[in-house]
Amino acid sequence: MFKFLKEVVGGSGTGLRDLPYNIGEPYPSAWGSWLHHRGTSKDDGSPVSIFSLSGTNAQDGHLAAGRNGVKRLRTVRHPNILSFLHSTEIETFDGGSSKVTIYIVTEPVMPLSDKIQELGLEGTQRDEYYAWGLLQIAKAVSFLNNDCKLVHGNVCLASVVVTPTLDWKLHAFDVLSEFDGSNETSSTQMLQYAWLVATQYKSTELAKSDWAVIKKSPPWAIDSWGMGCLIYELFSHLKLSKTEDLRNTASIPKSLLPDYQRLLSSTPSRRLNTSKLIENSEYFQNKLVDTIHFMEILSLKDSVEKDTFFRKLPNLAEQLPRQIVLKKLLPLLASALEFGSAAAPALTALLKMGSWLSAEEFRVKVLPTIIKLFASNDRAVRVSLLQHIEQFGESLSAQAVDEQVYPHVATGFSDTSAFLRELTLKSMLVLAPKLSQRTLSGSLLKHLSKLQVDEEAAIRTNTTILLGNIASYLNEGTRKRVLINAFTVRALRDTFAPARGAGIMALCATSSNYDINEIATRILPNVVVLTIDPDSDVRSKAFQAIDQFLQMAKQHYEKTNMAETTGGASDGSSSIPGNASLLGWAMSSLTLKGKPSDHAPVASVSSSALTPTSSNASSGMLNDRSLILNLIF
Template sequence: MFKFLKEVVGGSGTGLKDLPYNIGEAYPSAWGSWVHHRGTNKDDGSPVSIFSLTGSTAQDGHLAAGRNGVKRLRTVRHPNILSFLHSTEVETYDGGSPKVTIYIVTEPVMPLTDKIRELGLEGTQRDEYYAWGLHQVAKAVSFLNNDCKLVHGNVCMASVVVTQTLDWKLHAFDVLSEFDGNNETSSTSMLQYAWLVGAQYKPMELVKSDWAAIKKSPPWSIDSWGMGCLIYEIFSGTRLGKTEELRNTGSIPKSLLPDYQRLLSSMPSRRLNTSKLIENSEYFQNKLVDTIHFMEILSLKDSVEKDTFFRKLPNLAEQLPRPIVLKKLLPLLASALEFGSAAAPALTALLKMGSWLSAEEFRVKVLPTIVKLYASNDRSIRVALLQHIDQYGESLTAQIVDEQVYPHVATGFSDTSAFLRELTLKSMLTLAPKLSQRTISGSLLKYLSKLQVDEEPAIRTNTTILLGNIATYLNDGTRKRVLINAFTARALRDTFPPARAAGIMALCATSSYYDITEVATRILPNVVVLTIDPDSDVRAKAFQAVDQFLQIAKNYYQKTNVAEGAAAAGMGSSSVPENAGLLGWAMSSLTLKGKPSDHHAPVASATTSTRTQTTSSASSETPSTVPVRVSSSTDFAEQPAPPSPTSTDGWGELENGIDEEHEDDKDGWGDLEPLEESKPAPALANIQAAQRRPVTQPVAQTKLASNSRSKSTPKLNEDDELWGSIAAPAPKTSKPLNLKPNATDDDDPWAAIAAPAPTTKVKPLAAGRGRGAKPAALKLGAQRINRTSSSGM
């Protein structure tokens, strides 16, 4: 009859080798003669429970009852009944005498007594958990009695086990039998293994073997008595020793006491049906039971009920027993989200519960659900995920982010909702460090390039901020190609003041990634313009940035000056005092009314002044007249890192666009000669020669200034190469100068520096000092002052 359960193996104790489970340590308690072992699956190592029962002969009554229990457990399935996995019988020989052992493999469980001791709950939380457990056992007993017409026969604390999710489950089906009150001949088969049940757990009619009374009683009468015994053992904390102890009700909760007394009624027909206990007992109406019950029937609730429940759940979870929340509610919530029955607010509760877990448990129990949710098309779920990414982003591995999360997140960059685009952008601050260089260059930067020209100013601003924050995760080539273009060509020219301020801050934050040439030719010229920005915050940040980048230039100068110190000493000239004097002269030429003794030959400072004026003019308006063409050996618009023709991140096209824009706007930067065409050595010698000459001849300087103001605009073009070489930021890359051996007033290389013609229309300054609106006019205030000074000399 039970051949399908048997796997009889001959030999001396080798039968267990065929069992696909490893038997581990035994628990100290189990029901009846069974031994409860911990175990694992040999294939995947997953935990299981293994129950073993050993008999001396195959006809042992305990073995017969055990086989009945295996049969019943295998065929009866219910959420609150222990789940059956595998069973076998093994015959072994011990000292020449045969022994038969039955093994039952089930889901991993722990005896109820051990679990209660382990949890150590007290007060209200203990009562709530006991209510939930008794509620589950009552449902299992009601299912057996009312639906299956079966009698368990021994409901007690030993017959209840607890799963890893802290659910209580009924087992120990050895005594289980059918209830047939109409069949008089069934007395011999009904509860034929009742002799295994202790007398203290038997109702009076079963103790007396009054089968007539039992048959006339309802099917639940015996098991209702057992439920009363279980309630007593749970709240008293001790095993029932004798039936009289059931009268001690001091430990029973007052809300449960009336039902407890009805369960233990001396008249079988008046005992409370367990189904009525579940429906009507006041004791089962508490927050824990209601919360778990709602989660179990979540699919039957409408959207309004779900939304209301999940918004209250984060606060409610703090009031419930923490172990039950983490081991029971959290898996239910994760499953509901994964299969779509939970609303977006449930994610907030999931992450709050997950924050109570250890890092390892969080990765195992919560992260898989979150990763799966990224594939959801529900926009509210995506918004909730991105809003809380800071709570779980650090737990995501680089591989998961690059392969499973980012492909779904990237769809938000082009979403029609500006709110979702901004959330997607902000999430990159957490995800970008975990992305591969291929993903960053081939995908992320493309989206950021588009977002920098988004219609929403806040998105444009945040894109600039993000680029500054993730710059450290870009490789050198990408940084050279992207950062300056993104910050100077777009952010600094944005119409939204916070976007311009963000561009300045991003440049400052990434200053360590720029070489001195980029600082001098691309960054400083663009930042200086913003020192006259209409927005005060932008101006303040611009001045800070100018100071920072000038300090970088000074540090570079000091380093290079050490190497050039010997050569400078041999020429009898030092660049530091000369540059300081020239800067003072350039300022005096605009503020003083012709004091020849205060004037010095302008070189670098005049160049800086000219470039600043040109940039400011280009930013304010497009000149209507032909601008003065100022050539230099450094092309500001074409000075970024070598372009990448194979670039696909959207920034290569930006570089070309910048050049074209400069040419169209005629802002003075497009006509500059490229740096790469110059030869360093001759230029350095020529520059130094030009620097030495005017400094030692103060009278000639005054004459030089006078001549320079009388030169026309076409004459400036003849000195383009001279001016460009002097303006070169690094002497080693300057273009050779074509200085004539005998410098006259008309051919003096400094003539174009003193007072270049204005490139845009500006309002005239105060009388006697300012320049007129027409750049081609010769009668300028500065010229009159200088001519007076010359005549005075």
């Protein structure tokens, strides 16, 4: 038996000081005599709902029913029944009068009538959402009637509330009682609180208090009538004012009308059991209900069913009510991915839904799941993350990339699959700007050094291109130590022509990092050799590079002569202009100039032969200091 925490305090309202929740503004509507307040936890600020019921003395009939409701709500648990958190009863004195108030704290919810107005759904989307909500309430009522042999007694629009994830939940248990036709106490208890139910919501036998008929009726008879009242109020957008209004079926959907009429049968024994309503009604068969149902039993589906479902989900999500997708489906999908019950294609759907969120909501609701997925051992998930990294990479914080993402991504550099090695390489274009100097020089450059001698020629080529693009994120000492060696000793001497061309382009793109001595003694001698390269594209790039570096040498010469003529002292450094080049990925490792790779991709990916960086890429090199990257897929 539930034991109430009861405090008797002096002074109006002082008992609330010990309530571990803050009571906020009330909603405009609530069931019965209760007030429904917004609230927050004093511990962590998490939202809650607080229901309060007041009476002039402890023996007040409303308070007696309220205590019954608290006891029932605390002990009856079901996914579609409001979740109980805390309760207390406080008696306060003001002058010579006393006031007793019962407080119930639950999960955060909003009255259904208010939520319907807020959502503003119309047409098919409204009908699909109503179907989903009615299905949830029907499950709750069926659980009470068939599994628990309990009668709610007042199912109606006011007894339904909605969670932040837009789930409908049944509450208002003040009238709820056991129902057993062979037990006299059940009728006594039901009769005790039946006066709380407004006349228009009472079935004929309940309105007459004909307990002989009620005891012979099935336990769902009274609540099936209540379901009919709920359906009427939901679709008519009117509060039921008299029982006769239930005969007005103009607003009831045709697919639901036969079941609605059976729920309101004048003969209690013929009323439709809510369990049969769930099983048989055509009304509950729609895209939204089917989609949410599939997600909720995802762990029971096989891999083929999951794969098919998640490949269709991005397009399907566009047809469903947007708010329901973001508040209901998105959390389900994120949870399924996080705990491994969803297949890799689900990531595409997650990012599709996430694109409809604000930047802040995306960081809160989607990014934590994505970050956790990087630790997955499922290669298909890792591939999917890398393929979509441009969609979420900018939202990742530098700390998260450096500490949580990069350590897992870096394992792909040494993967046996060329396809995964290449995806890992390309992901660095997004991640490298967020890496610390310690990670860049201590880890990333070591991996890139190995990839420059990779057996896949396209990977060697794209490694050089990546180095050229991330050079600005390296500190000066690292650039001096790494860049020229990487581009001249390795790239310019590669047996693969596009790799040599990429080396030339990378030198041009990073020319502002070299002094005149390096240009004259280390760069120009290595580039001049390529003017007789067998590949015409390499020769063309070599001549363009020579022109650029000779122009820089000439500027240094003119500056030096000017300093000597004016008697000034030259500092020995050249005024090296900024430069730009179009450093795009040379090609995919899946296709090397029409020659298939020896490494099969780890997942089915549509890929076509990629065009090597053209010689036109270096045109206008001296016009802009930024590196412009063209990703060629």
